[in-house]
Amino acid sequence: MKLVPAIVKGMGRTLKHAIGTTFGDESITVSYPEQEKPRPRRFRGRHILNRYENGLEKCIGCSLCAAACPADAIWVEAAENDPQNRVSPGERYAARYEINMLRCIFCGYCEEACPTGAVQLGYDYKLIDEEGRQHNWQDRDDFIFTKEMMLVDPGKGKPDPLSEALDERLKQNPNHDRVW
Amino acid sequence: MPDLVTVTIDEQKVTVPKGSLVIEAATQIGIDVPRFCYHPKLSAVGMCRMCLGEVGMPKMNPDRTPALNEDGTPQIAMMPKPQTLCTTQAAEGMVVLSETPAVVKMRQAVLEFLLANHPLDCPICDKGGECMLQDQTMAYAQGHSRVQDLYHLRRDLDKDYLLSEFITLDRERCIQCARCTRFLDEVAQDPVLELVARGSRTMIDTMSDPPVDSKYSGNTIDICPVGALTSRAFRFRSRVWEVKNVPTVSMIDGSGTNIFVSQRNETLIRVIPRDNEAINECWISDRDRFGLEYIDNDARLTYPLVRRDGKLEPATWDEALQLVTDKIKAAKEQRGANSIGAVGGPKLTNEGALSMARLFGDVVGTPNVDAGWTPTITTPGKPPATFYEELEGADVILVLGANPNEELCSLDLRLKKAAFQRKAHLINCNPYKTPLDRLARQSLIYNEGSEVALLNGLAKLVHQSWTAEPAQTEALRNNVEGRAGATAWIDSLGPYSSNRAAELAGISEPDLRAAATAIAGSERLFLLVGEDVSPAVLSTLQNLAALKGRSDYLVVLHPEPNAVGVRRAGLAPREGGLDGQGMLDATFKGNLKVLYIAANNPLHWAADYDLAQRALQTAEFVVVQTLFENELTEHADVVLPAASFMEQDGTTTNFHGKVQNLKQVFRPRERRDDDGNTLSACAPDWIIFTKLAQLLGKDFGYTRVGDWTQQFKALPALTPNEVRFTPVTYEASPAVAPEGTFQLLTGNLLYDGGESFPYCDRLNRVVPEPFVYINRADARKLGIENLALVEVKSARGAVQVRAKLGREVKAGTVWMPRRLRAVQVNRIIEVDKPYTAVTLTKLQDAPPKETLPADMHAVGVGEGTPVDMNISTAVVP
Amino acid sequence: MLSDAAVQRIQEIVKEYPNTKSALVPALYVAQRDAGGWLPREAMVEVAEELDLPESHVYSVATFYSMFYLKPIGENVIQVCTTSPCGLRGANEIVDCFKKRLGVGLNETTADGKFTLMEVECLAACNVAPMAQINEDYYVNITEERVDEIVTMLGRGEKPPYAEFAQNLKGAHPIAFTDAELGIDVSGIKPADPVVKKEKPAEAAPTEAK
Secondary structure (H helix, E strand, C coil): CHHHHHHHHHHHHHHHHHHHHHCCCCCCCCCCCCCCCCCCCCCCCCEECCCCCCCCCCCCCCCCCHHCCCCEEEEEEECCECCCCCCCCCCEEEEEEECCCCCCCCCHHHHCCCCEEEEEEEECCCEECCCCEEECCCHHHEEEECCCHHCCCCCCCCCHHEEEHHHHHCCCCCCCCCCC | CCCCEEECCCCCCEEEECCHHHHHHHHHHCCCCCCCCCCCCCCCCCCCCCCEEEEEECCCCCCCCHHHHHHHCEEEECCCEEEECCCCECCCCCEEECCCCCHHHHHHHHHHHHHCCCCCCCHHHHCCCCCCCHHHHHHHHCCCCCCCCCCCCCCCCCCCCCCCCCEEEEEEHCCCCHHHHHHHHHHHHHHEEEEEECHHHHHEEEEEEEECCCCCCCCCHHCCCCCEEEECCCCCCCHHHHEEEEEHHHCCCCCCCCCEEEECCCEEEEEECCCCCCCCCCCCCHHHHCCCHHHHCCCCCCCCCEEEECEEECCCCCHHHHHHHHHHHHHHHHHCHHEEEECCCCCHHHHHHHHHHHHHHHHHCCCCCEEECCCCCCCCCCCCCCCCHHHHCCCCCEECCCCHHHHHHHHHHHHHHHHHHHCCCEEECCCCCCCCHHCCCEEEECCCHHHHHHHHHHHHHHHHHHHCCHHHHHHHHHHHCCEEEEEHHHHHHCCCCCCHHHHHHCCHHHHHHHHHHHHHHCCCCCEEEEEECCHHHHHHHHHHHHHHHHHHHHECCCCCCCCCHHHHHCCCCCCCCCCCCHHHHHHCCCEEEEEEECCCCCHCCCCCCHCCCHHHHHHCCCEECCCCCCCCHHCCCEEEEECCCHHHEEECCCCCEEEEECCCCCCEEEEEECCCCCCCCCEHHHHHHHHHHHHHHCCCCCCCCHHHHHHHHHHCCCCCCEECCCCCCCCCCCCCCCCCCCCEEEECCCCCCCCHHHHHHHHHHHCCCEEEEEEHHHHHHHCCCCCCCEEECCCCCCCEEEEEECCCCCEEEEEEEEEEEEEEEHCCCCEEECCCEEEEEEEECCCCCCCCCCCCCCCCCCCCCCCCCCCCCCCCC | CCCCHHHHHHHHHHHHHCCCCCCCHHHHHHHHHCCCCCCCHHHHHHHHHHCCHHHHHHHHHHHHHHCCCCCCCCCCCEEEECCCCHHHCCHHHHHHHHHHHCCCCCECCCCCEEEEEEEEECCCCHHHCCCCEEECEEEEEHHHHHHHHHHHHCCCCCCCHHHHHHEEEEEEECCCCCCCCCCCCCCCCCCCCCCCCCCCCCCCCHHHHH
16 A cells, blocks of 8 residues: 555656646757757766876876777777877877777776776767767778877866876876876 | 605695605695795795795604694694795695685785885786786785885886896886896806895896896796886787787797797787797797797788899799799700709798608609708707707716807707706817806817817727726627627727827817716716717717717707708708709809709808809809898899798707697788788798699699698608717818918807898897907907907908907917808808918907996995986996 | 906905805905995906906895995995984984085085995994994994084094994994904005096906916
């Protein structure tokens, strides 16, 4: 008998929305693509690669994302930093960083595995580039996103405590010869 | 049968020989005791304290009977403190607990200290994924550190300290296990790395010049339990779990070293050793580790070249092979098969060599087939199957005319092991000093060319000492009497009294006597001889071996990879045929029209450079099968791109006759168009030869390499040589160089800057500048100082090289590597004379010595705050 | 680099030991004297050659001992012990005092080349802590006032009265071993000027002789 109030409550809510959408201006669907629904804070969309405040890349080419990837979608080739012309702090950077978006299942394991908060699954789900242009899909190769396509400006990443801690750490290391 | 003891480890009983270490016993029953400093091939030092365990011994009553519990089991008295299991010897009744809560806690503490200075930069560390510290930190460490903020004396040191051309050192990662220093001390016998400074500032460093001057330095990278020593060639190329490790055999030298080639996406990432106790144990030389990069190089030939209007132009395989076929057919029809010559090389696989021998011997029908340009000797008979095991058990080893340190790396390590650990009596006979002399009980530096006199003198002494001792006469009788040629041989020894033999050889008579005594009293005598000595020397050695009754303990050392296999496959002159030298002669004289050269280069390896060059110019048609365009291909009419040993399956034979499987690592190198379509590719030698045979009208019917392997294995098996004696007399008078000239000695160098070196970035940097060894006393007379530029001039020609003074050569002789970068001794050597006399002229002073910065080493200055430890001994550009 | 006298002395030392490895420390000591109070790399290389030892081994030994200096040092070397007992008795304050008085940090030499300040581990005189070894003498029970006196006197080229302090040692050896007690005769070898680098003598003949 306890269920009766619950059912009544539930039906009440249904009824409210039914009336609201039918007679009022409440709406459940949005008219995409003119309108878009807001994404939750931890939404897992297209990958982004973060930078430090001074513009250095956070990615160090460690390949741990590739190791964690259940779909084998990530390909990383590392190289050694030239201290005069750094790409990232520390000794190592990613010379190639590619994600095959046809393989990716957007599970977010890469983000979990990343020791520097470099790779994150961003809010974009349309696989568009930085300027919002639609990618030119013609070939399967076009779905391989390169590092340049995924890098974002400093501070554009998702909020993340690890990332912020590393930002602080880098400030204490003016030579940028260490990551941790 | 050694004494056995039974110990109980974690309630499992295990029986091991007395004197074994507990950690070995534990490994035997699958208990993995954590360790850093312990390595089964190195002495145990107990430095890292990681293998601590609780150890107890049976309690004894006062009357020396075992004390028993009430239930009759022996009472165990545990030692009050934990013991390092890597230094504790197993004893009867010992009880070991390797995983109690107390032990785990101790390991936690040990790790806490080890990690005090160790950065947690595993994501960028090349060792990550195969790191013992990483594994054991995961297994035992607690999550936090109480000491990290207090003792970080090394943690902030500069990273990436360049120890040598091959190795980079991250000093803050080092845990001072001393594995690297012990390896170089004990196994490689090149003590060039040492622990410097003390306390928490202890780290490793080198002071040798060039830094870490060892042919085996790369092994320290493998045995480093952390990421302190990492490879500069592999640096950041890939993570270790991303590569595919393909097991194969290195065809760099004659050792037949077992390796894993790590490849990723059809690129060569690195080369690491593959354990094989019968060949290389777990070590490889730097030449194997850093010298195989040439295979993955864009300079490789991927399409055949055909000479049109005097220029080599790309062609299709069909065109090229058809042209070769036509030329061979034409030459055969016009002048007979004898006008065709074929020379293979020791870099061919067994299958390649066999198919080549069948093609030219059976299909073309020419007797002119060989595997090299100079005559070499081969092992008579069959060496023991367990060669190294028996070598290590030898009590006397005689090495003659060979320098394993520069020629056969795995043998070098085994000889060092035999001499150093097993205390074998090593007699090193050479016309010049070699690194092995440091370990040899006796080093006999004889006059070049007097080997026969030396060995006959030895044999006579051995024979005499046996006749003098009645106890040994029976052995002598068994070995000598009734054997073929024995009497004649004993008679022939007559003139070789010890005094005369010593005088002829230029060594002291007591030395000769001591060597003879050792040989006479030996139970297991190994005779190892370099491949360049004359057949007469081989015969005298055979006599010596026969005297000891073991003909199979005489082994010829071939520095080249498949020297034994290619000869066994039939790359040797047939009845009435010419050898390599003869073919060059005949080509020059115009008797040989078509020359087919596979995996070999007469310009580098023929005794006479000029003859080789003229022969190549005179030849009507030259086919070269090779990996790269080089000096030789300039003379070729057709160049066929061959696949390297990593690009094919097959087998190879090492110097002591062991046949091992090669496994294909890469696809044969290809040339592709922009869309990734294959245009052409190089091909394994056996495919080229099989195809040529088809075109010449004979289909072997072999489509797989396995067919050829089967054929190779079906060749008549090698049999131990029969014990017999051949009288050999020494005719030549001892070489005395005319006044003012020096006798030129030559030998092999491992880093000779040869054909593949320009394509191996790291290895090419350690190739020395061309040099000549001159005796210090001679140099003083001529006013030549160390590193001065000198001209070495013979009747034939001259080369300019740097002088290196020392005691490597006797007075009156100079030594030059056969080939070093562009300097080739075969341009000045006089082939028709017993030796080449050269004169030395100083051209230029030595370059000014770079003054070393004063504060180069700043480590040990007092013991204060972290000092600037940016030591730059090993400044490498 | 090494003078003939030094090479000869090293060869004599070698004869006193069963193997050359044992002769390494005294040989390095002679080389240090000869090379101007510290051990340049060339000197270590030459010692290695003389004793037929690997260069790296010589380097390893030279870095281990705090009385071999791998950098040029001042006329007076002040080595203050800061191991636990001395530390408990205020050695760190003494070090600070020296630093302030000399105006240099640890392992640094004063601009006039007179003093080098170092921190060392236990010198086995814990009963008279805090203490310091200055050149080859022990100065014990150092107080902050004494620091000034010691530095002033050394600066004037005088020897502070170390024996007076040493009376407190009560049976312990009052000073470090002298060269004579060590059996190392360096009388023939004059300490060179530590600052001016010596020129290499022409082709040292003794190297040939061995």
